[in-house]
Amino acid sequence: MSDAPPVAARALVKRYGEIVAVDRVDLTVERGDVFGYLGPNGAGKTTSLRMLLGLIRPTEGSAQLFGRDPVVDGAKALDGVAGFVEGPRFYPYLSAHKNLRLLADYDGGDARAQIDEVLELVELRERQHDHVGAYSHGMRQRLGIAASLLRSPQLLLLDEPTTGLDPSGMRDMRDLVRRLSAEGITVLLSSHLLTEVEELCNRVAIIRRGRIVYEGRLEELLATAGGGYRIRTAELERARMLCSAQAGVDDVRVVEGELCFQADEDAVAALSIALGQARIGVTALVPQTASLEDLFLGLTSDDDEPARATREAIVA
Amino acid sequence: MTAVARVYRWEIAKLLAQKRTYLGLGAAVVVPIIFVVVLVIQSGNGPTDVPLGRYLRDTGLATPFVVLFFMSIWGLPLITALVAGDIVASESHNGTLKTILTRSRERGEIFAGKLLATFSYTVVLVFAMGLVGALAGTIAWGLHPLTSLSGTTVPVGHSIGLLAASLAVYVLPLAGIAAFGLMLSTITRNSAASVVGTLMWALLMQLIGVLPGTESFRAYLLGTQFEAWHGFLRTPADWAPVVRALWVCSLYIVIPLIAAYLVFLRRDVAGE
Numbered sequence: 001m002s003d004a005p006p007v008a009a010r011a012l013v014k015r016y017g018e019i020v021a022v023d024r025v026d027l028t029v030e031r032g033d034v035f036g037y038l039g040p041n042g043a044g045k046t047t048s049l050r051m052l053l054g055l056i057r058p059t060e061g062s063a064q065l066f067g068r069d070p071v072v073d074g075a076k077a078l079d080g081v082a083g084f085v086e087g088p089r090f091y092p093y094l095s096a097h098k099n100l101r102l103l104a105d106y107d108g109g110d111a112r113a114q115i116d117e118v119l120e121l122v123e124l125r126e127r128q129h130d131h132v133g134a135y136s137h138g139m140r141q142r143l144g145i146a147a148s149l150l151r152s153p154q155l156l157l158l159d160e161p162t163t164g165l166d167p168s169g170m171r172d173m174r175d176l177v178r179r180l181s182a183e184g185i186t187v188l189l190s191s192h193l194l195t196e197v198e199e200l201c202n203r204v205a206i207i208r209r210g211r212i213v214y215e216g217r218l219e220e221l222l223a224t225a226g227g228g229y230r231i232r233t234a235e236l237e238r239a240r241m242l243c244s245a246q247a248g249v250d251d252v253r254v255v256e257g258e259l260c261f262q263a264d265e266d267a268v269a270a271l272s273i274a275l276g277q278a279r280i281g282v283t284a285l286v287p288q289t290a291s292l293e294d295l296f297l298g299l300t301s302d303d304d305e306p307a308r309a310t311r312e313a314i315v316a
Numbered sequence: 317m318t319a320v321a322r323v324y325r326w327e328i329a330k331l332l333a334q335k336r337t338y339l340g341l342g343a344a345v346v347v348p349i350i351f352v353v354v355l356v357i358q359s360g361n362g363p364t365d366v367p368l369g370r371y372l373r374d375t376g377l378a379t380p381f382v383v384l385f386f387m388s389i390w391g392l393p394l395i396t397a398l399v400a401g402d403i404v405a406s407e408s409h410n411g412t413l414k415t416i417l418t419r420s421r422e423r424g425e426i427f428a429g430k431l432l433a434t435f436s437y438t439v440v441l442v443f444a445m446g447l448v449g450a451l452a453g454t455i456a457w458g459l460h461p462l463t464s465l466s467g468t469t470v471p472v473g474h475s476i477g478l479l480a481a482s483l484a485v486y487v488l489p490l491a492g493i494a495a496f497g498l499m500l501s502t503i504t505r506n507s508a509a510s511v512v513g514t515l516m517w518a519l520l521m522q523l524i525g526v527l528p529g530t531e532s533f534r535a536y537l538l539g540t541q542f543e544a545w546h547g548f549l550r551t552p553a554d555w556a557p558v559v560r561a562l563w564v565c566s567l568y569i570v571i572p573l574i575a576a577y578l579v580f581l582r583r584d585v586a587g588e
Contacts, residue, residue, distance in 0.1 A: 047586075050414075050584075050585070050586060053414075053418050054417070054418075055414050055417060055418065055584070055585040055586070056584035056585065056586055057582070057584060074422050074423070075419070075420050075421055075422045075423075078418060078419070078420065079420070082418070083418070084414075084415070084418070085414065086411070086414075087411075088415065089410060089411030089412050089414065089415050090412065090415065091330060091333070091410075091412055092410070093330075093333045093334055094329075094330070094333055098329075102326045102329070102416075103415070103416070103419055105322045105325070105326060106322065106323070106326075106416060106419040106420060106421045107419050107420045108319075108322075108420060147415070151419075151420075
């Protein structure tokens with residue numbers, strides 16, 4: 001396997017007539033990442049993944065997996081790569097075991113010897129001889145993971161793997177992704193479930209109307225909305241006056257019975273001492289952090305004023 | 317095992333797991349049985365208006381030849397279309413095409429496997445029908461020498477050889493229909509449209525062949541090639557229709573296959 005990054009998309013464009021589904025997308029997934037690809041429905045996530053897997057041809061730009069382009073290198077570009085888009089699909093009239101045998105034969109190598117192991121991993125061994133047509137949605141999702149693991153992948157591309165699963169199925173799927181990541185598999189996870197991404201991913205890209213509006217570390221994204229604090233106290237007016245006079249504390253406001261302000265950590269530490277010395281009782285002094293949901297909505301909502309302001313703040 | 321052989325093996329396994337395969341194959345073997353039963357019940361010498369029809373009750377070996385004539389109109393084209401029109405379209409519809417296209421096989425290998433499976437099914441259809449027809453006819457009327465289209469008597473062993481050769485030549489136009497079905501299946505991604513479209517194509521070829529004014533190019537229509545086997549049953553053998561069937565059918569096979577192959581190689585596989 002080359003030293004090239006697992007995923008490198010450059011100026012990727014997909015047009016369907018007048019509609020631009022993906023618009024000059026640049027995306028880099030590094031080894032070991034659990035990379036969240038976030039966006040509202042119809043933003044271009046699945047189209048991007050289809051181009052990465054060679055299922056559709058980009059109108060412009062290139063997509064490379066470990067340095068190989070599926071358009072140029074064909075199936076060889078998928079060496080070490082597995083996954084599914086829009087949910088895994090199988091032959092309903094064949095058993096799960098037979099479906100996996102088919103795919104293992106397509107893959108060649110020692111894939112066939114791994115069938116029992118991967119079925120065990122996704123807890124489908126007892127139902128392996130049932131026709132897939134009789135499987136529940138969750139079982140098919142798990143079988144999709146099993147089919148991917150047959151390829152001993154270094155990169156997993158998963159398109160909304162928990163969609164349609166019940167809460168315990170979602171938890172199991174996330175545990176599985178976590179376990180695979182711990183084994184060194186790079187994961188590109190497309191999702192619109194923010195809790196899932198927040199829970200699993202170290203890096204994210206957010207796509208809106210076919211364009212990437214943010215790509216970077218998740219913690220950095222969350223930190224862009226940091227710097228705000230709030231104080232809960234019984235002596236609101238005295239506390240407000242003290243805060244306003246304190247060096248390094250700005251934008252002091254009373255919001256819903258609490259004192260809100262902007263400050264860096266040193267200024268907050270000094271303020272807490274000053275409040276104590278002034279004998280102002282504080283029941284809470286907490287940083288105001290925006291949730292990923294807030295940031296996501298700010299980045300992907302239509303162009304009303306607050307959304308634009310959030311986007312500009314994050315991009316800045 | 318080569319990559320194409322692996323794909324082919326699984327295409328056959330998929331066909332064997334689907335009801336429509338047995339529906340088509342069942343129809344192909346039941347028709348000659350029904351045909352024989354009806355003729356046994358009926359009296360007379362018919363059918364006299366089809367090649368070898370008047371000798372039908374002389375030997376069971378005449379049965380498959382007569383059934384070939386009747387089945388060429390729409391029976392075998394329909395059964396062939398059922399599989400050829402479905403083999404790519406159903407995978408597009410079910411989403412399994414993207415499953416297999418994201419494994420380690422090239423698109424060309426997958427297409428070749430599907431093509432071979434389609435043609436295999438066509439060959440099995442024709443030979444199964446021929447075999448069952450000969451058996452049913454033999455049970456009804458015995459195994460006797462065949463009277464050729466030239467009126468000469470052909471010994472049983474030689475007749476069986478002629479039957480095998482005739483079935484092989486009969487496969488050619490049917491393969492042309494299968495190739496057209498595969499092309500529609502690839503382009504339309506819709507099983508029903510492909511099956512119906514393929515049948516319409518086969519019927520159109522037959523229809524054009526009987527229209528007045530088409531004599532000048534009738535010999536080059538696909539439907540006409542269903543009669544090429546008549547050449548084997550003449551004394552001496554007339555190779556002209558057989559040779560013409562070979563090259564004419566090659567065109568009817570190759571042209572749609574090239575179109576289907578190019579579309580299959582380049583097509584976007586998105587949500588259907």
